[in-house]
Amino acid sequence: MAQTTIMQGTLELLILKTLTRESMHGYGIANRIHQAVDDVLKIEDGSLYPALYRMEERKWISSYWGLSENNRRAKFYKLTKAGRKQLEDQSANWKRISQAMNRVLGTT
Amino acid sequence: MKALINYLLKRMRRRQAGEFELEEELRFHLEMIAQDLRQSGMTPPAAVAASRDRFGDLERVRHQCLAIRRRKDPVNRAVKSALIAMFVAGLVLRMFSVTVQFGRLADLSMAIAVLGHFFLHLRDFKSRHSY
Numbered sequence: 662m663a664q665t666t667i668m669q670g671t672l673e674l675l676i677l678k679t680l681t682r683e684s685m686h687g688y689g690i691a692n693r694i695h696q697a698v699d700d701v702l703k704i705e706d707g708s709l710y711p712a713l714y715r716m717e718e719r720k721w722i723s724s725y726w727g728l729s730e731n732n733r734r735a736k737f738y739k740l741t742k743a744g745r746k747q748l749e750d751q752s753a754n755w756k757r758i759s760q761a762m763n764r765v766l767g768t769t
Numbered sequence: 770m771k772a773l774i775n776y777l778l779k780r781m782r783r784r785q786a787g788e789f790e791l792e793e794e795l796r797f798h799l800e801m802i803a804q805d806l807r808q809s810g811m812t813p814p815a816a817v818a819a820s821r822d823r824f825g826d827l828e829r830v831r832h833q834c835l836a837i838r839r840r841k842d843p844v845n846r847a848v849k850s851a852l853i854a855m856f857v858a859g860l861v862l863r864m865f866s867v868t869v870q871f872g873r874l875a876d877l878s879m880a881i882a883v884l885g886h887f888f889l890h891l892r893d894f895k896s897r898h899s900y
Contacts, residue, residue: 687794688801705825706798711833718841726790729797736794 856882
């Protein structure tokens with residue numbers, strides 16, 4: 662299947678959505694995203710970290726150190742109130758763009 | 770003076786702690802990928818190589834994360850504020866300078882402020898957009 666390289670804003674939106682259910686460490690977030698996008702989007706795991714750090718800087722997410730499922734120390738990320746608001750805004754924006762593109766592509 | 774040295778040492782230690790935490794976080798990720806791959810039947814050397822491949826450019830990631838951390842640094846913010854103050858002072862001095870020397874001092878002050886800001890913005894821009 663052809664893979665598409667992901668854009669910065671899209672990755673942030675995927676991370677925000679992934680963290681809505683529970684706090685996760687970077688590896689968990691990467692796995693969840695890989696499962697969700699089903700190899701359609703090409704995402705290197707490493708690209709998550711600058712995005713996570715940027716999102717933490719903007720206070721969309723916060724982090725804490727905890728224990729992973731195999732009892733190792735890991736840094737967990739969780740969504741903040743500002744992050745939820747950002748997710749709502751970005752999702753709405755994404756839907757608007759997607760609808761507009763569909764309309765354009767559907768025009769003969 | 771002693772307070773300044775203590776502050777700088779504390780800042781250095783905090784920066785080092787941040788770097789260690791980043792190292793630990795990235796190492797955890799790489800080791801978890803390798804562990805999963807070993808469990809799915811891959812040999813340990815192949816799993817390590819595949820984990821690096823899936824992760825991407827480790828050095829670039831490390832560099833970008835540290836650059837983002839640096840942006841949050843209060844000293845960095847203080848430098849930015851000082852540069853703005855320097856520019857405003859230079860502008861005021863330029864407007865009211867009565868001698869050539871004061872005029873040159875004002876020009877120098879504004880030039881340093883503009884160049885300093887440009888340098889800081891360029892560094893921030895690179896860390897924001899290089900991925």
